[in-house]
Amino acid sequence: MAEAAATSFASILVLGAGFGIAAYAYHKGYKYMVLEKMAKAFEPGDPVLELAAIGKDLPLGKTAAATHWVERPEQPIVDDIVAGKERGHYHLFIGEKGTGKSSMLLEAMRKIDGDGVAMFEAHADLEIFRIRLGKALDYEFHEDYIGGYFSERGPRDTTALLDIERALNKLEKVALRRRAKVGRPLVVIINQMHLIRDDDDGKDLIELLQQRAEQWAAADLVTMVFNSDDYWVYERLKQLATRMEVLTIVDLPKTQATAALRNYRQRYFGEVPSSELLEQVYDRIGGRLNFLNRVAKSSDMLSACDKIKQMEKTWFLNQCWILGEDMDDDVMDQQKWAAAAVVLATALVDKEKEMETTYNPALGHVLPSFPLHKAQEIMTRADFVRALDRLNLFSITSDAQVRASSVPMHLAFQEIVAQPGFREHLQGTIDRIAAIESLGRTRELVAKDLVLGGKYEIRKVPGGIDVTLKEKEEDNDDEGESDS
Incomplete structure (x- = not known):
């Protein structure tokens, strides 16, 4: 009996130790693979560039030549930011819709083939924001962790904001490893920040992102780039900003807009529009890039302006x-x-x-x-x-x-x-x-006693005011009828 019990105990001990070692090895291996996957997300070839090329029905290498037909004066600054040459700050791009902010960022990413850059679109719903952040960083938020099947509450049983914090913690570790190898910071671009709701949840999210942006800019780990159409995002970020740089994107000046429009029409329509026609187009739509792009592709430019x-x-x-x-x-x-x-x-x-x-x-x-x-x-x-x-x-x-x-x-x-x-x-x-x-704001007060013919007698007496109701006296004719 003792020998059998000892054998059983030894078997259970070996089995338990084996399971424990295997679980520990899986856990350590899983954490290592999470960091490796996130590091690969910053390797050359970003999915955002591929989607941009597919959206234009063009090969990736021809995207810039065919769509970025206007070279904005801010493009060299954006190139340095995206390439990691501009350090020690995080950036807010602000400007009206259609001025070319996203196009400049995509063009800067194309020039370096997305090396060291991750870009995603913001969203009003924090859960969707979390998913898009995870997709950009190739991070699953422990949703593929096998240990979650053996517990009542898995690591994912939490809020979207805490998940975003966990993803940023992992990103920080990846940035530390990459800086030791490459020597330049990672770049994370959050596009359309104005889509975040201007409520308590949205403000908490912006505060979380800004805190990380400030820390990473000081440590030269990650350069955060926020892109927004609306002013309220700038107001919110300015409250806590110490290392934020603001780049305002405005409409193109007249000379640059008309020159770009002339080159586009000459290249793709084989015509050279007159200076008078180009001035009429600019007078009607200004230097807004999305308007210029729409008009440039139209057969009748003035009609498109109208x-x-x-x-x-x-x-x-x-x-x-x-x-x-x-x-x-x-x-x-x-x-x-x-x-x-x-x-x-x-x-x-x-x-x-x-x-x-x-x-x-x-x-x-x-x-x-x-x-x-x-x-x-x-x-x-x-x-x-x-x-x-x-x-x-x-x-x-x-x-x-x-x-x-x-x-x-x-x-x-x-x-x-x-x-x-x-x-x-x-x-x-x-x-x-x-x-x-x-x-x-007007209130109507109706005194029924006055409607029935009564009246108030108001007298000032020692210590206050005396108000007496004097009812309407009956007519003499009514008194005579009552006596008879």
């Missing part, structure tokens, strides 16, 4: 048109927002008449603008202008100037304000809003 302006005008009217003095009181909240937007648009058009110059022969359009605090004063609200920036109706620049989101949008403002009876219609809307608000 369609763009009409599209911008329709977008503004659909979002912000005012209903006049006959509007129902149920829509007052929306109309307060719309009236504030129209008042600001009118103020911008009026300010243009006071400017010394609105057009520079070399630089092109000089759009009227107001400082942010002045725009809030004009709208009499401080919370509306940022929402209008998100809708791409107005734009808030990095130096806190508020103006139309684009040249076609400003031309749309001019057409709207020039409509017959517009200012009377706007004033009627404002008066109606004021009347509804005044009615909401």
Whole structure:
């Protein structure tokens, strides 16, 4: 019996030790493979570049030649940032939608074949943000960890924000190993930061990312690049920023925009447009890259310009048109927002008449603008202008100037304000809003005793005021009828 028991115990001990050693080896091997997979995510050949090439139906090597037909003056700066030559800082790219921010980043990645760079798109939902971060870093968040099958609560049983923190911890280890080998920092690009919600969860996420960006910039480990269309992201980052560099991307100046448009038409259409035609195109759409790209591919460029302006005008009217003095009181909240937007648009058009110059022969359009605090004063609200920036109706620049989101949008403002009876219609809307608000602040009190003919006698007495109700006396005719 003793020998059999000893044999059984030895077998169990050996089996348990074997399982323990195997589990420990698997655990250590899994952690090693996680770091190896993440390190490979920064090797040359980024999936983002392949997707960009597929989206253009072009081979990867021909993407730049066919699509990046405008060389922006900021491109060398972006190239140095993405290549890891610009160190000790993290960067915020801010500018209106369609100015070419993402295109410059993709072009800079293409030049180095994505070596040492990871890029992904932000999202409002933290879970989707977590998944996209994991895809960019080739990190599974322990979802493929076998040990999770043998426990009631696996490593993944947590929040998205904690998962993002874990992924950044792994990234830090990879960056330390890579810096010892390569000698330059990794680059992580988060595109479309404005899609993150401006709420508590979104602010927590931005704070988490900024804390890591500050630490990594100081240690020369990882260069974080944030790309945003909206001003509120800059406001949020500025609160804690010490090593942040802001790169503002604006529309192309006139000379560069017309030259690029001429080269594109000559190369792909075999025609040389006249200087007068190019100036007409620029006068209508300005130097916005996505507008220039759309017009350059059109057979009738002037017609394409008119369609763009009409599209911008329709977008503004659909979002912000005012209903006049006959509007129902149920829509007052929306109309307060719309009236504030129209008042600001009118103020911008009026300010243009006071400017010394609105057009520079070399630089092109000089759009009227107001400082942010002045725009809030004009709208009499401080919370509306940022929402209008998100809708791409107005734009808030990095130096806190508020103006139309684009040249076609400003031309749309001019057409709207020039409509017959517009200012009377706007004033009627404002008066109606004021009347509804005044009615909401008014309370009607009805004294039933006074309605029945009674009256109050109010006398000042020592120590206070005496109020006595004096009822209506009955008529003499009624008294005579009661006596009979």
